[in-house]
Amino acid sequence: MDIRLDAISHSYGDTEVLRDISLDIPNGKIVCLVGPSGCGKSTLLRLIGGLERPSKGRVLQLGSPPEGCLNTLTYVFQDFALLPWRSVQGNISLVLEDHGIKGAQADAIITDVLARTKLSDFSKALPRQLSGGMKQRVAIARALAVKPAVMLMDEPLSALDSQTRELLMDDLVALWTRQSFTAAYVTHNLAEAVRLGHRIVVLSRRPGEIREIVEIDMPLADRSHGNAKLEQVQKHLWDMMRDEARAADEELLDV
Amino acid sequence: MSEATLPSQPIEVRFRGGGFAPKARRWVGLFVFVLLIGITEIGTRQGWISSLTLPKPSDVLATFGELWESGLLFKHLIPSLSRLAVGATLGASIGIVVGIMIGLFSYVRAGMVPLVAAIFPIPKIALLPLFVIWFGIDEASKYALIAFGTFTPTVVATYGAVDNVDRSLIRMGQSFGLSWLSIVRKIVLPGAMPGILSGLRISLAIAIILLVAAEMLGAEYGIGAYILEAGSLYDLERLFAGVVILSLLGVILSTVIGFIERRILGWRA
Numbered sequence: 001m002d003i004r005l006d007a008i009s010h011s012y013g014d015t016e017v018l019r020d021i022s023l024d025i026p027n028g029k030i031v032c033l034v035g036p037s038g039c040g041k042s043t044l045l046r047l048i049g050g051l052e053r054p055s056k057g058r059v060l061q062l063g064s065p066p067e068g069c070l071n072t073l074t075y076v077f078q079d080f081a082l083l084p085w086r087s088v089q090g091n092i093s094l095v096l097e098d099h100g101i102k103g104a105q106a107d108a109i110i111t112d113v114l115a116r117t118k119l120s121d122f123s124k125a126l127p128r129q130l131s132g133g134m135k136q137r138v139a140i141a142r143a144l145a146v147k148p149a150v151m152l153m154d155e156p157l158s159a160l161d162s163q164t165r166e167l168l169m170d171d172l173v174a175l176w177t178r179q180s181f182t183a184a185y186v187t188h189n190l191a192e193a194v195r196l197g198h199r200i201v202v203l204s205r206r207p208g209e210i211r212e213i214v215e216i217d218m219p220l221a222d223r224s225h226g227n228a229k230l231e232q233v234q235k236h237l238w239d240m241m242r243d244e245a246r247a248a249d250e251e252l253l254d255v
Numbered sequence: 256m257s258e259a260t261l262p263s264q265p266i267e268v269r270f271r272g273g274g275f276a277p278k279a280r281r282w283v284g285l286f287v288f289v290l291l292i293g294i295t296e297i298g299t300r301q302g303w304i305s306s307l308t309l310p311k312p313s314d315v316l317a318t319f320g321e322l323w324e325s326g327l328l329f330k331h332l333i334p335s336l337s338r339l340a341v342g343a344t345l346g347a348s349i350g351i352v353v354g355i356m357i358g359l360f361s362y363v364r365a366g367m368v369p370l371v372a373a374i375f376p377i378p379k380i381a382l383l384p385l386f387v388i389w390f391g392i393d394e395a396s397k398y399a400l401i402a403f404g405t406f407t408p409t410v411v412a413t414y415g416a417v418d419n420v421d422r423s424l425i426r427m428g429q430s431f432g433l434s435w436l437s438i439v440r441k442i443v444l445p446g447a448m449p450g451i452l453s454g455l456r457i458s459l460a461i462a463i464i465l466l467v468a469a470e471m472l473g474a475e476y477g478i479g480a481y482i483l484e485a486g487s488l489y490d491l492e493r494l495f496a497g498v499v500i501l502s503l504l505g506v507i508l509s510t511v512i513g514f515i516e517r518r519i520l521g522w523r524a
């Protein structure tokens with residue numbers, strides 16, 4: 001299933017946040033959204049997932065979600081959003097219970113997603129007993145459990161230290177390689193964007209407009225750390241972002 | 256660099272962390288009680304506390320023994336406990352329900368919050384005559400007084416607790432397509448539980464205070480009636496025996512809540 005953004009604009013009161021965004025998120029691809037702070041990336045993700053209504057334009061689903069999909073558009077949040085009173089297992093069963101999936105059927109799904117995120121030994125642990133990287137893996141496992149058509153990830157690795165981030169990026173690449181998923185992935189980290197993105201959308205400062213869309217056709221599995229071609233793309237992205245970020249910074253000073 | 260700034264001796268960094276993390280210190284509470292009672296006992300025996308100021312703790316204990324043997328203890332205790340149970344359960348459960356509704360629905364909030372603020376500061380004891388007219392002199396007016404007194408603090412604690420539930424968790428629930436009822440049951444209620452329970456501690460103490468107040472006005476049996484009778488005769492031993500029962504009741508209720516907290520709020524670490 002593809003997602004199409006059709007001329008999306010959004011304002012909060014008098015503040016125009018997004019302007020005329022048209023974009024396709026093709027099936028089985030990871031689309032990274034990068035842009036300076038405050039340009040409306042998180043807002044765009046909330047619009048895509050239906051947590052907010054755009055002021056103008058529409059978000060369209062093209063085609064039907066895959067079979068067995070319980071929650072078409074599924075978020076992975078920056079702050080994990082795990083229920084502290086439920087164990088790892090309980091946090092995952094939370095999103096299955098409402099679809100009437102209980103008992104053995106639920107156990108099978110939970111065992112599967114925990115194995116895929118390498119958490120099998122921690123199914124009984126409470127969130128407070130887990131490290132940040134593990135918490136985010138639980139959140140990813142929870143998202144996988146509902147077999148989403150599209151994953152909406154808002155800076156999923158930003159709350160983690162750089163080593164954990166590297167490891168989790170490898171995990172995401174491995175997950176995608178085993179079974180490709182569709183994702184809109186917001187980040188401010190360009191290394192993450194060139195590592196995970198099939199398509200990188202650069203937004204301008206507020207009001208966010210699409211400045212450029214960069215396609216990287218190198219397979220995810222081949223994108224090693226320090227790859228020359230990726231470095232080049234990353235530098236190109238940074239050159240573009242730097243001007244925007246600087247301008248955004250100066251705008252704030254003027255206020 | 257001048258001589259003065261050269262460190263002559265290494266100085267160990269002063270420890271300034273720690274604290275602000277209450278731990279279970281089981282026996283300290285008991286020790287404080289024993290110490291205070293011990294001092295009173297010695298003081299009254301040696302005469303530097305006059306018997307008009309405080310009764311001898313051992314005499315209070317003896318009175319307690321008599322109460323037990325004559326069977327009067329349960330004659331007073333059982334009606335009191337049932338009044339407390341009915342009144343407090345009624346008040347606390349209605350309070351929790353109303354508090355949650357205030358937390359969830361804007362119209363209920365707009366309508367109820369000013370009302371609760373208006374009835375909170377009324378000394379409920381002052382309304383007892385009114386309750387007697389409404390519900391009769393029997394048990395019903397006592398239940399109503401206790402329920403009413405427990406209701407307001409429970410409401411305030413509950414809606415505060417609901418307001419404090421992490422909104423990002425609710426947003427998460429919505430994003431996974433959970434039904435409204437599931438979000439309330441599985442996210443809002445457990446998230447509000449710590450606040451509700453600590454509110455209950457206060458509400459239940461207030462319930463005990465009102466129990467005694469209700470029993471002082473027209474009750475044949477009950478701890479309040481017993482204390483009132485002892486007081487009017489200036490029988491300090493019996494007065495204190497009654498007061499000790501109330502304190503014990505308070506300690507027991509607080510222990511029970513502590514136990515529930517440890518059971519269902521274990522996730523807080």
Ligand SMILES: Nc1ncnc2c1ncn2[C@@H]1O[C@H](COP(=O)(O)OP(=O)(O)OP(=O)(O)O)[C@@H](O)[C@H]1O
Pocket residue numbers: 012017035036037038039040041042043044188206
């Ligand atoms: N609910 C809201 N009400 C009013 N203004 C909002 C709201 N949410 C976001 N904004 C404003 O919209 C703009 C874009 O916010 P958004 O969070 O989408 O940016 P972002 O690109 O995700 O930034 P960051 O990189 O810091 O996460 C900001 O200026 C912000 O102040």
Ligand SMILES: [Mg+2]
Pocket residue numbers: 041042043
């Ligand atoms: Mg953001």
